[in-house]
Amino acid sequence: MIKIEGVSKNYGRGNAVSNLNIEIKDGEIFGLLGPNGAGKTTTIKMITGITEPTEGRVEINGYDICKNPLEAKLQFGYVPDSPDMFLKFTGMEYINFMADVYRVSKKDREIRIKELSNKFGMENALGDTIKSYSHGMRQKVVIMGVLVHNPKAWILDEPLTGLDPKSAFILKGMMREHADMGNAVLFSTHVLEVAEKVCDRVGIIKKGELIFVGTLDELREEFKADSSLERMFLEMTDDEEY
Template structure:
């Protein structure tokens, strides 16, 4: 579970990238964070993960305050950033073992998990190659494998489908559903509204740093009193034509 209470992020004491945001993301949910470019999605995710501190407000992950107990809170989640270009000089297997070491995963457990994920994402044949030789999609997959190797209850994914081929995208959506159905939490941001419409249990729409909708797609349709697509409702709410 993720609790976001009255979060604000100001820059230069003036501009508010995120303005008094409140969200509760429950266990068992796939929760989509939507919004146009510059809306505050990535800033919100960086505050949730402890990369940047909020100007005001509190964030708890499974009841642990990310700012007061950062290490303990970060043990609760796996985070996939919006760019997979990291640890490029390491081999795929070296990166996975490094991440397993960071989270204290036993040798036996990591071998089993690496084997399972490599097969599922069709990475077995390149796991011994350097990450810098990977395509963008392959880098995205190896980063994803690394952040979930310790089986965190909370997944936080920033634009996770970017660069993935259709099959890998399908597998990731399948894994997200399995993770949520097991009573865990999945938060992801996306620009691909069709993905959100098909995958999410709930969505929040942020525009200019402010929350303008939070609920299910049925809630949204009832609010609009129309059987519109998510794209049509999104454009109407954010004023993008």
């Protein structure tokens, strides 16, 4: 479970995020939606401990990300919005580095790496350097590195960007399977059709403020209409570009 309580972030020129309150439950996929610059990535950086909140607190499976950062960070796997990292490593070196960080045993990592590389079609590419990969392949190896320790909570910032249709389909299936096993999945996306098909609940952020949290049925009830998520989203965010 991920709890966000009264979280705000001020960079000195006003709040980038204001008084967010969200509880992402075990067993659900929660989609964080909003126009560019709405505060989605800032929120995710506070949840993962990259950025400290100006106010409020974040708990992951009972651990405060600021007071108990190591314990909290062991609870989740985080896919950032850019896969351009550790470019001099080979894919295998990067995944093993991540496995070392999370103290994954040799036996468990071998099983997990084989499973993930087969799913994402990376069996023959892990010996190559990450800088030689396409954007989609970099995204795959980052996801593999995140999942190698089999974290309970998944926190994914635009995880489908750059993935080919097959890999995107596989990842969405893995997200569903992980949630169905009683774990929490949080992901941000601009692809509203994905959120509509995958999410159990969504949160919509506009200018750093949470303007809706709930299921799509609850959103439709609020609008009193049988509309698509895209139409409702555009109406709520004043047709801002997303």
